[in-house]
Amino acid sequence: MRQNSPDPNVIHPIPGYDNEIYIKPTITNPNIIVGDFSYIADSEFESHVTHFYPWSKDKLIIGKFCQIATGVEFVMNDANHQMNAVTTFPFYTLEGWEMKAPEFSDMPYKGDTIIGNDVWIGQNAVILPGVHVGDGAIIGANSVVGSDVKPYTIVAGNPAKVLRRRFDDELIDLLLRFKWWDCEIDEINDLIPILTNSQLSDVKVELQKRLKEC
Numbered sequence: 001m002r003q004n005s006p007d008p009n010v011i012h013p014i015p016g017y018d019n020e021i022y023i024k025p026t027i028t029n030p031n032i033i034v035g036d037f038s039y040i041a042d043s044e045f046e047s048h049v050t051h052f053y054p055w056s057k058d059k060l061i062i063g064k065f066c067q068i069a070t071g072v073e074f075v076m077n078d079a080n081h082q083m084n085a086v087t088t089f090p091f092y093t094l095e096g097w098e099m100k101a102p103e104f105s106d107m108p109y110k111g112d113t114i115i116g117n118d119v120w121i122g123q124n125a126v127i128l129p130g131v132h133v134g135d136g137a138i139i140g141a142n143s144v145v146g147s148d149v150k151p152y153t154i155v156a157g158n159p160a161k162v163l164r165r166r167f168d169d170e171l172i173d174l175l176l177r178f179k180w181w182d183c184e185i186d187e188i189n190d191l192i193p194i195l196t197n198s199q200l201s202d203v204k205v206e207l208q209k210r211l212k213e214c
Helices: 169-178 184-196 200-211
Strands: 032-034 060-062 073-075 112-113 155-156 161-167
Touching: 032 112, 169 200
Parallel strands: 032 060, 060 112
Antiparallel strands: 155 161
16 A cells, blocks of 8 residues: 555545545435545535435435535435425425325435446536436536436536537446446556546557456
């Protein structure tokens, strides 16, 4: 192990700078699950997860090495109101109204929100309930993401739409098979020249070689 090896359990990975934190060691809500080295450009994370109450049934799951900009919001399922009746007004949540909570089947529940590994989410983006974002995707600033995003795809806008895929099918397949984010820290350090190489044809060759060695 190298001296001063990266530590996923520190809160402030940049010494002397409080407005960027590794998220995982700060989490208190058991329904928020975050992988190693994912960070947010803020001094805390959980206020960015809205409409997430003690009785919430869904989870927010974020992979490793995600990069989350300032102002990003993850809207959870309890922001939803009943939509299959005449009114959407939530009488049952407010004092004095004689209404029982709707049946779970009557609510537009969309399941867990899942963010893959190595995902970059731009400033002030909003991720709506139940969205699945694939590994290596990029979410443009100020986007509102209401549908799933495939791996290594760039989306932007309101509603977010696909701009392009980051790489060709061959490289995407190699990356999804290689899963560099699951490697040990020392191995990732050795991989940095590959992971940051803009000569993608060389990257393909190296990934193919390493996959054969596995």
